[in-house]
Amino acid sequence: MIVFTEPKVYLIARPSLVEGGLSGFLAEAGHILKNKAPESPADAVAEVGGRVCYCSFGKLFENTSKFLAHAQKLGHGSIFEHPAFTFGVARCSRGYTHQQVRHRAGFAYSQESTHYIKYSKETARFYVDKYAFARGKELWEKNLGAVIEAYEMAFKVLKDSGDIDRHNCSGAARQLLPQALESKILVSANVRAIRHLVEDRCNRHNTLEIRLVATQVLEIMKVEAPASFQDMDLFVDEDGEKSAKSGKVKL
Ligand SMILES: Cc1cc2nc3c(=O)[nH]c(=O)nc-3n(C[C@H](O)[C@H](O)[C@H](O)COP(=O)(O)OP(=O)(O)OC[C@H]3O[C@@H](n4cnc5c(N)ncnc54)[C@H](O)[C@@H]3O)c2cc1C
Known part of the structure; x- marks a missing residue:
């Protein structure tokens, strides 16, 4: 059993700019790309979204930061929906x-499914608030361990009964799992x-x-x-x- 007190966010995917596509699109409006794109493709795509509205591509990437600050001030929020x-x-x-x-x-x-995963006391992972954990480590570990034991017992009883599908056993036993899981x-x-x-x-x-x-x-x-x-x-x-x-x- 492992108890974490700090969630961890991993960035997995980001937008990227296809420069050939962008210059082709600008050419459709009679423009050529004069300025270097900003380092952030996300900022760049948001600016392209803003500039397409006014066909002001002549100024594209002149000052992305200033352009986006102005868009935010105006509440022109939809341009920020392009980068994901x-x-x-x-x-x-x-x-x-x-x-x-x-x-x-x-x-x-x-999201991870508690229906398809079988948890055990050895492998279960939990998150507990760091202030709460610091004030009662043993209390948390003892009770989370007891809950997982109860879950494992319920799973075994259902499985041993022989007439319940394995997934339905975990589907029923999971009712005992805590929010800290x-x-x-x-x-x-x-x-x-x-x-x-x-x-x-x-x-x-x-x-x-x-x-x-x-x-x-x-x-x-x-x-x-x-x-x-x-x-x-x-x-x-x-x-x-x-x-x-x-x-x-x-x-
Ligand atoms: C401090 C705090 C306490 C909370 N406590 C509770 C609680 O006790 N119980 C509870 O149920 N929830 C609670 N919430 C959740 C809260 O009510 C929202 O459901 C949640 O924060 C998601 O935000 P959102 O509604 O802005 O949704 P998002 O999906 O993030 O939407 C973004 C924006 O899009 C617009 N939007 C989205 N969907 C619609 C729609 N269907 N119709 C019209 N406009 C829409 C709105 O302008 C919305 O602000 C709490 C949130 C906070 C921050």
Whole structure:
């Protein structure tokens, strides 16, 4: 049994620019690409989305950061729906994944199934809040261990009865599994949706776990799409954990 106290966000996929395709598209509008694309394909694609509206391709990539800041100020949010990213979140609980999947617009999910996986005391992985774990490590380990034992016992009783399919045994036994059980999840989202997740979740009003996920997501996005997230910054909040402050632009 392993107990984690910090979820871990992995960036798995990011957009990339197809320069030949972009110059072909610009040529359709009578333009040639004069400026070097910014390092971030996500920022670049958002700018292309904005420029197509006004056919202002002559200025494409002159100053992506300024262009996107202006779009954010105007609330021109749909251009941030073009670039999308995929994250793998591990070491996180099923409690967190329940919260995460409430974010629907612009998101896609694939989540570990408790129906198809057989858990055991040796291999089970859990997430427990670090402050709670520090104050009662033995209590958590003892009770999580007991729950998994009960689950294994229920699975065995059902399986030994002989007339229940293996998957239905785990499907029934899983009713005993706790919210602390680790449930890996693949999360894909466009930049507009990611911005909303950070605004909603990276603050003191949330449980620490989803806030830590949103914090790691923002740290990744500040590198991956600096112009699209230029108005959002992390700071150490009163409780000693990080929160995000933004220019409060609702896109
Ligand atoms: C501190 C906190 C406490 C919470 N507590 C609870 C709780 O106790 N119980 C509970 O059930 N939930 C709770 N939630 C979840 C919350 O109600 C939202 O479901 C969740 O944060 C997802 O955000 P969203 O609705 O903005 O959805 P997203 O899918 O992220 O949507 C983004 C935006 O798109 C628009 N949108 C999305 N779907 C629709 C739609 N169908 N119709 C119109 N516009 C839409 C809205 O503008 C929305 O803000 C809590 C959230 C927070 C941050």
